[in-house]
Amino acid sequence: MSKQANKLSRNDVVKTFVRWWAATHWNTSSERLQALGVCAALSPALEKLYTDKEDLKKALIRHLMFFNTQLNWGGIIGGATLALEEENACGEGVPEEVIVGFKNGLMGPMAGIGDTIDWLTLSPIVTSLCLPAAQEGSVMACMLALFAFSIPATIVGYYLFNLGYKLGRDSVTTLLSSGIVNRIINGLSILGLFMMGVLSASLVKVSTPLAIVNDVATTEIQPLLDKIVPGLLPLLTVLGVYYYLEKRGNKYMTALIALIVIGLVLGTLGIIK
Amino acid sequence: MFIKALLIGIFYWISKWAIGYTFGVRWSNLPMVMAPVIGLIMGDVKTAVIMGAFIQAVYLGLVSGLGGVVTVDKSLATCIAIPIAIQAGLAPEMAVTLAVPFGLLGTITNNIYKIYASWLTHKADTAAEEGDAKKIRMLHYWGAAIGWLPLALIPVTIIVYAGPDLIANLLAAIPDSVVNGLGVVGGLLPALGFAMTIRVIGRKQFLPFFFLGFFVIKYFSLSTIGASIFGIILAITYVQLMGGRTDVEAS
Known part of the structure; x- marks a missing residue:
């Protein structure tokens, strides 16, 4: 990768992650879902990369296209997209179709993995572990239900976003082929079903x-x-x-x-x- | 009381804003996390937490918002049911029964918002053609805050303000046996939460673990925390022996 003037700094990557994490799901529209959020999250970095107004316009338009994924695990797409845009801007000339195709091709699989692990398995398990204490009025249990999920999940998201940026296009293939995803899902599924039995019996x-x-x-x-x-x-x-x-x-x-x-x-x- | 209602309205508004994917989306979908804050506003934290836990059980397996499809607005259900139930002095089971219809009503406001978000996206298209990145950010960040004002803050404030009297009068007017029936509904509804969770976990070959969990409680009367320790040990052992394989036959 040739190093030119407007490369992204470490700070830019972190800031893009924060925007991605904080607000990408805000304006989920019925028509293009997270498109507006993705564009808003990437836009400061794009402004820095594309000093030419015409290039910036093209970049903004291509990130306003339909997009929907699970944003935490899909952070790896966000990071990799940033790397692709940087490669494109700094003279490598990545074709626009590659960037758009990369996003479109991976948003589905990452949504599947992320939703399964975060929202469908880990989230109800953490909630169900805290639920009995909350039924007796414990505020601690309520707070635990939030932080015991949110802190680890955010760390994973931050890690994946950075991994995506570091490895670029190869990042997602690396994650998918490691087999760790299935192990996590299996373990969590068993614990989840066991807890459903426990809670059904008591509640x-x-x-x-x-x-x-x-x-x-x-x-x-x-x-x-x-x-x-x-x-x-x-x-x-x-x-x-x-x-x-x-x-x-x-x-x-x-x-x-x-x-x-x-x-x-x-x-x-x-x-x- | 109006100030309290307004604070609840503001709290609901912030919850719709959902700042931070792993934080905001998490707590705005968790009645039990919202409950202490609502309790603080209403002046009865403990009752609010207990009600929150009851409402939580119903919605446990219901993951709302996947693929952008909001099936139930748990946040709306919580922000309306708990304040009204506390004011009207209802039992936690009744708070559940009250929460359900409002949760369903929320799908309407959420769908209206998605149409509004489409309009924002079109405005952003125009901005993109002008290369105006700053305007896109303005549309996105401020658009969300402003959009939820009429859809979240205002209606919730009004309902929480006017609701308790209405509900108390309504309950006084219906026969006791029917009020009992409403309480029974509150005890049954968590079954839906658990059945939904079993569905979304979706690994039928692991269903024996559900029965194991159920009868561990029924026969040995373990505490839930105690039982969960065995659950964790089981899960780790399985993964160590079987790895990521999903087909039991292949073993």
């Missing part, structure tokens, strides 16, 4: 006040159920909802309304409590 509250009355005695149903399988009703509730979502696709709304109606009707009639 889903449903039992029946019904009793069979005959001439001789009154037999309450709930103690009988507890003898067969403890927590049968909460377990069936969770499995029922799971089965429904599995069969019908993620019809969250329908499941929600159905639960409300069932709970309201059976609860009002005194069949469950």
Whole structure:
């Protein structure tokens, strides 16, 4: 890479990361999703790289195209894009299609990895570990739920953004081929499912006040159920909802309304409590 | 009371702004993290935290905003349900029942915002053609702050201000058995949160671990923290033995 006047300093890279991290998701539009955010995050660096107004215009326009990824793991795309733009500006002449194609090609995979690890697995696990203490009114648990996720996740994001900048185009291939991603996902999935069992057992509250009355005695149903399988009703509730979502696709709304109606009707009639 | 309502409105406005991907997006989607702040404003932190935890359980597996699709506005649900429930003296289960409809209503404001964001993006196109990078940044940073004023700050302030009386009157008017039914709903709804999480984790071959977790609690009455230690040990052991493989058959 030829070293010319307007190379980015270490400071520029860090500042771009901060902008990327702080605000890229702000104006997620229905049309081009994170496009505006990406352009705003990269724009100060682009201004520094492209002293020629025409080049700057082209650069701004190409980063206003559709973009959507998980920004934390996708930070590696942000960093690499910065490196590509620098290469382009400093005389290497990276074709515009390469820069745009690079972003478009990798935003999907990085969204998949990032969402799976951060938002779908790590996030609910940290939350569920803190939840029981919060139910007893612990403010500490609430704060822990934030920081125990956010601090490590931010460090990963910062690392990946810098890795992206350092390795340029090769960076994502390096990450994808290392196999560590699958190990993380496997471990977190097991812990996550285990915790869902733990929480279902302690937080889903449903039992029946019904009793069979005959001439001789009154037999309450709930103690009988507890003898067969403890927590049968909460377990069936969770499995029922799971089965429904599995069969019908993620019809969250329908499941929600159905639960409300069932709970309201059976609860009002005194069949469950 | 108006000042409190206004502060809640401002808090919701800041939450929609969501500064910092791993911080802002995290806490603005977590009722239990928002709850202490709301409690501080309303003057009852402990009750707010307990309510926040109940609302949290319902939304646990519901990841909103993936691919830009907001399914439920958890932040709106929290910012309205907790203040109103505290003012009207409702039980935590009732706060959950109150939170749900507002969470759904939030999808409307969020979708309106996305259309507004498209308009901002078009303005940015024009700025880009003029090579005006500064204007693009202005549109992006200030556009978000201004856009959420009428969609977040104003409606929430009004609802929190007027809500408690309405809810108290409404609850007084409906029969006790139905109020009980509403409480039952609050106890059932976390099941949706957990079922959703099982779905999003999406590794069916690991489902036995769900049952293990469930019955460890039911038979041995461990604390949740205690149980989670076993969960962590299990997860590490599995990864050490099996690595990143996902198909159990291949072992």
